[in-house]
Amino acid sequence: MTRWGMVIDTDRCTGCGACVVACHAENNIQTVGEEEAGRGRAMHWIRIERYYEGEFPDIKVRFQPVMCQQCGHAPCEPVCPVYATYHTPEGLNAMVYARCIGTRYCANNCPYTVRFFNWFSPEFPQPLERQLNPSVSVRSAGIMEKCTFCVQRIHDAQDVAKDEEREVRDGEVRTACSQSCPAEAIVFGDLDDPDSRVSELGERARAMHLLEELSTEPSVIYLRGGR
Amino acid sequence: MASFGAEAVARSHEENLIRPLTAFRPKLFIGSLVTGAVMALLFYSWGYQIFNDIGVAGINRPVFWGFYITNFVFWIGISHAGTLISAILRVTQAEWRRPVTRCAEAITTFALMIGGLFPLIHLGRPWVFWYMVPIPTYRGIWPNFSSPLMWDILAITTYLTGSLLYLYLPLIPDMAILRDRALKENPKTPRALFFRIMAIGWRGTLQQWHSLEAGIKAMAVIIIPVAVSVHTIVSWDFAMAVQPMWHSTIFGPYFVVGAIYSGVAVLMVAMYLLRKGLNIGEYLSDKVFNNLGLLFLAFAMMWGYFTFAEHLTVWYGNEHIERLVFDERIWGRFSPFFWTMMFTNVLVPLAILPWPKGRSPLGTAIVGFSVLIGMWIERYLIVVGTLSFPRLDYTVGSYAPSWVEMGIFVGSIGMFAFLYFSFVQTTPIVSIWEVREGHHLEVKAQRQALAAAREEP
Numbered sequence: 001m002t003r004w005g006m007v008i009d010t011d012r013c014t015g016c017g018a019c020v021v022a023c024h025a026e027n028n029i030q031t032v033g034e035e036e037a038g039r040g041r042a043m044h045w046i047r048i049e050r051y052y053e054g055e056f057p058d059i060k061v062r063f064q065p066v067m068c069q070q071c072g073h074a075p076c077e078p079v080c081p082v083y084a085t086y087h088t089p090e091g092l093n094a095m096v097y098a099r100c101i102g103t104r105y106c107a108n109n110c111p112y113t114v115r116f117f118n119w120f121s122p123e124f125p126q127p128l129e130r131q132l133n134p135s136v137s138v139r140s141a142g143i144m145e146k147c148t149f150c151v152q153r154i155h156d157a158q159d160v161a162k163d164e165e166r167e168v169r170d171g172e173v174r175t176a177c178s179q180s181c182p183a184e185a186i187v188f189g190d191l192d193d194p195d196s197r198v199s200e201l202g203e204r205a206r207a208m209h210l211l212e213e214l215s216t217e218p219s220v221i222y223l224r225g226g227r
Numbered sequence: 228m229a230s231f232g233a234e235a236v237a238r239s240h241e242e243n244l245i246r247p248l249t250a251f252r253p254k255l256f257i258g259s260l261v262t263g264a265v266m267a268l269l270f271y272s273w274g275y276q277i278f279n280d281i282g283v284a285g286i287n288r289p290v291f292w293g294f295y296i297t298n299f300v301f302w303i304g305i306s307h308a309g310t311l312i313s314a315i316l317r318v319t320q321a322e323w324r325r326p327v328t329r330c331a332e333a334i335t336t337f338a339l340m341i342g343g344l345f346p347l348i349h350l351g352r353p354w355v356f357w358y359m360v361p362i363p364t365y366r367g368i369w370p371n372f373s374s375p376l377m378w379d380i381l382a383i384t385t386y387l388t389g390s391l392l393y394l395y396l397p398l399i400p401d402m403a404i405l406r407d408r409a410l411k412e413n414p415k416t417p418r419a420l421f422f423r424i425m426a427i428g429w430r431g432t433l434q435q436w437h438s439l440e441a442g443i444k445a446m447a448v449i450i451i452p453v454a455v456s457v458h459t460i461v462s463w464d465f466a467m468a469v470q471p472m473w474h475s476t477i478f479g480p481y482f483v484v485g486a487i488y489s490g491v492a493v494l495m496v497a498m499y500l501l502r503k504g505l506n507i508g509e510y511l512s513d514k515v516f517n518n519l520g521l522l523f524l525a526f527a528m529m530w531g532y533f534t535f536a537e538h539l540t541v542w543y544g545n546e547h548i549e550r551l552v553f554d555e556r557i558w559g560r561f562s563p564f565f566w567t568m569m570f571t572n573v574l575v576p577l578a579i580l581p582w583p584k585g586r587s588p589l590g591t592a593i594v595g596f597s598v599l600i601g602m603w604i605e606r607y608l609i610v611v612g613t614l615s616f617p618r619l620d621y622t623v624g625s626y627a628p629s630w631v632e633m634g635i636f637v638g639s640i641g642m643f644a645f646l647y648f649s650f651v652q653t654t655p656i657v658s659i660w661e662v663r664e665g666h667h668l669e670v671k672a673q674r675q676a677l678a679a680a681r682e683e684p
Contacts, residue, residue, distance in 0.1 A: 107288070108468060117351065
């Protein structure tokens with residue numbers, strides 16, 4: 001069985017933000033504008049957290065890209081009254097937009113704060129609507145959304161593999177963030193395949209999970225940096 | 228002739244208590260108009276929000292819940308006044324309950340109706356709220372019963388049904404009295420029709436009285452655990468989450484105590500206003516205020532104890548993330564709220580209620596008002612205080628309500644007052660037959676005492 005996972009090497013991340021832009025383009029995420037962003041309503045399925053170490057001028061900046069951790073024991077899933085968020089057999093926390101009624105309970109219960117709510121319906125002024133990705137639905141107001149591990153790309157690869165009567169090869173599926181990362185800090189693949197790159201990287205001594213103490217069993221593995 | 232006297236007293240009770248219903252009362256009418264206008268604010272703001280999307284509220288990320296959930300918990304809490312107090316007093320056969328029960332039960336019903344609105348108001352897409360209702364539809368999908376929100380729906384609808392029944396049962400004989408009077412005056416008025424329907428053929432036969440009493444007794448016993456479960460489940464909306472200072476086992480009983488506390492507070496204020504406005508001090512007497520004041524005091528101390536216990540364990544346990552929320556509450560950004568709450572909920576009640584003079588109608592009403600403010604703040608602190616500080620501190624947030632949220636909050640108070648004004652003008656706010664029954668029991672006891680005294684040599 002496949003279990004999709006991701007490894008993020010924080011030593012490699014330069015904080016350039018290419019992944020954030022790529023994610024917006026791939027997944028039709030709305031840009032809310034200055035005023036709304038100021039009210040804490042910016043939507044970026046992946047964000048780059050900056051942490052500062054030391055005192056000026058001897059200061060170090062650390063970057064930590066954070067997106068939905070696709071938890072194995074996801075706190076967001078049981079609290080949804082309408083099954084709008086559920087666990088797929090391949091280990092993804094899927095969002096079913098059509099089911100969502102907007103209680104926002106899932107977002108409250110997410111310790112990583114990676115769920116985003118559509119406070120207003122998105123606007124894509126011309127000609128921006130032409131760059132929308134046809135494989136991803138545009139979400140209207142009142143609906144929760146979050147990183148999907150680019151599930152549309154996974155499905156595309158699986159379709160091709162099925163037509164060619166073979167398994168999906170390692171490295172065949174690349175999420176938008178992983179594809180756009182110039183430092184190759186983000187690697188995507190099957191954690192259940194012992195020969196995949198994510199499995200190999202995930203076993204390194206530097207591997208860790210975010211907020212490990214909550215036993216949410218995330219599918220995103222971070223490689224600790226700078227020691 | 229003792230019996231003649233008793234009849235006359237019974238009649239005078241009836242006249243006293245029906246007076247607000249029979250004559251046109253300009254003050255009550257104006258009250259209805261004003262509160263109705265305030266209520267309209269709720270529906271205007273809600274309509275505005277539905278039309279322009281949920282974003283017109285001030286909630287954001289990470290404070291996904293704000294005023295709406297605060298008000299939800301606040302109103303559901305208030306609904307615990309009536310039914311629970313009235314049921315406990317009935318079960319324990321406290322004689323002084325007779326004039327109190329109905330005005331308390333009405334509080335429950337109206338507060339529940341308003342409280343139940345808020346989860347709908349807060350939805351991102353309220354027009355599909357029925358996805359949460361377990362009915363077989365083309366969608367072919369059942370609601371998720373492991374979500375505390377589903378428990379909420381079950382608990383609140385059960386409680387609403389139960390308390391409506393519990394309000395209605397003791398209302399039937401009074402409705403029959405009103406029906407008989409209306410029929411005598413003019414049987415063709417809509418008023419007469421209304422009372423005929425409400426009295427559902429009550430004739431006052433022995434059989435009917437027996438059934439009624441059995442029904443009231445059963446409902447009084449059933450409604451107590453239902454009420455306790457409702458606010459426990461409301462607290463579990465928070466306690467089931469992994470968020471700091473929500474994830475606490477004490478929340479169930481803490482919320483129930485807080486709910487009854489705020490419920491008694493509303494009851495004290497409402498009783499004071501009824502006594503002033505309707506001139507029924509004979510029924511809502513000083514003794515009633517004194518007794519309820521003692522109950523109020525007990526709950527003030529229990530609430531204080533729970534609050535202390537909750538904060539002490541968090542502080543002593545000293546977990547980083549819990550302490551973050553704790554410190555902001557006690558010394559930080561939210562400390563003005565916290566200390567106001569301690570003043571209104573602990574200091575004011577403990578300064579006024581222990582003294583017999585403090586348990587006067589005015590004294591208890593002042594404490595009631597103060598506690599209402601405090602209990603609202605408590606819910607605000609729980610909802611916004613926790614959500615403002617997520618575990619990954621990169622996403623720390625802040626929250627300020629928009630005019631829409633304010634309008635809906637103010638409108639909900641107007642709605643409560645409007646429903647109460649309407650109730651006072653359509654039903655006797657003090658149960659006529661129960662007061663009569665109490666009077667009969669009293670007379671009977673006196674006669675027995677007199678006879679016993681005569682037999683003694």
